Amino acid sequence: DAMVIQNPRYQVTQFGKPVTLSCSQTLNHNVMYWYQQKSSQAPKLLFHYYDKDFNNEADTPDNFQSRRPNTSFCFLDIRSPGLGDAAMYLCATSGAGVIRGAEAFFGQGTRLTVV
Amino acid sequence: ELKVEQNPLFLSMQEGKNYTIYCNYSTTSDRLYWYRQDPGKSLESLFVLLSNGAVKQEGRLMASLDTKARLSTLHITAAVHDLSATYFCAVEGYGGSQGNLIFGKGTKLSVKP
Numbered sequence: 001d002a003m004v005i006q007n008p009r010y011q012v013t014q015f016g017k018p019v020t021l022s023c024s025q026t027l028n029h030n031v032m033y034w035y036q037q038k039s040s041q042a043p044k045l046l047f048h049y050y051d052k053d054f055n056n057e058a059d060t061p062d063n064f065q066s067r068r069p070n071t072s073f074c075f076l077d078i079r080s081p082g083l084g085d086a087a088m089y090l091c092a093t094s095g096a097g098v099i100r101g102a103e104a105f106f107g108q109g110t111r112l113t114v115v
Numbered sequence: 116e117l118k119v120e121q122n123p124l125f126l127s128m129q130e131g132k133n134y135t136i137y138c139n140y141s142t143t144s145d146r147l148y149w150y151r152q153d154p155g156k157s158l159e160s161l162f163v164l165l166s167n168g169a170v171k172q173e174g175r176l177m178a179s180l181d182t183k184a185r186l187s188t189l190h191i192t193a194a195v196h197d198l199s200a201t202y203f204c205a206v207e208g209y210g211g212s213q214g215n216l217i218f219g220k221g222t223k224l225s226v227k228p
Contacts, residue, residue, distance in 0.1 A: 033216060042203060042218045043158070055215065090157060094216070103148055104205070104216055106158040 003027050006091050006107035013081050013114055021076040021110045023091030032074040033104065034066060035090040043090055049074060078112075086114045117142050119206050121219035128194050128226055136222045138187040138204035146207035147187045149178050151200045152221070158203065162189075194226045 004025050013019040023032065030051050035043035047056045049068045063085070065077040078085055088111050092104040118141040128134050138147070145166055150158040162171045164180035164187060171178050175198065177190045187204055201221045208215035 042220045103163045
């Protein structure tokens with residue numbers, strides 16, 4: 001059974017039109033991550049939540065926002081998608097801090113296309 | 116700032132051969148992870164390494180960690196085509212950066228008959 005679920009798997013959005021990607025987890029992990037992965041590149045950490053504490057990477061554009069209304073759900077909001085934001089967006093969860101060295105479990109990703 | 120470097124970035128090898136992928140990181144950490152990614156797919160966890168000298172093996176893959184040298188290796192023994200994928204190492208930040216999981220650029224492995 002999938003433990004980290006991302007919806008939708010594929011998202012097409014118009015240039016400049018706000019879009020929200022969602023992630024849910026059944027693992028009760030305290031840490032949730034959002035990564036952006038462009039073709040043939042490494043996953044790039046955008047931000048992560050450590051419980052309710054939001055940690056933004058210094059080079060994450062303001063265009064990217066996140067919400068975590070409860071332990072199970074986390075959302076990635078792209079306020080005004082540009083062509084350069086087309087990528088695979090990966091959500092991951094981890095028991096880091098609670099379980100020492102807990103590995104991160106990844107969802108299947110959402111592939112975002114901007115037209 | 117935690118930085119993670121992998122090499123090589125591309126690796127083409129013949130079936131049956133052995134090779135090692137290296138992962139260096141820039142700041143103190145004793146939590147290192149190896150992931151596999153197939154084209155168009157998400158990341159699959161391979162190994163979790165939590166202490167200096169940790170060694171783990173699964174099939175033809177063996178991973179080790181030297182926290183003093185800030186180096187992890189992923190050794191491939193007698194490669195087979197099914198191992199073709201991109202392999203990423205990832206390091207978790209220490210102390211105040213706990214939970215901050217940073218990836219290397221990945222090693223794209225192609226195993227040819």
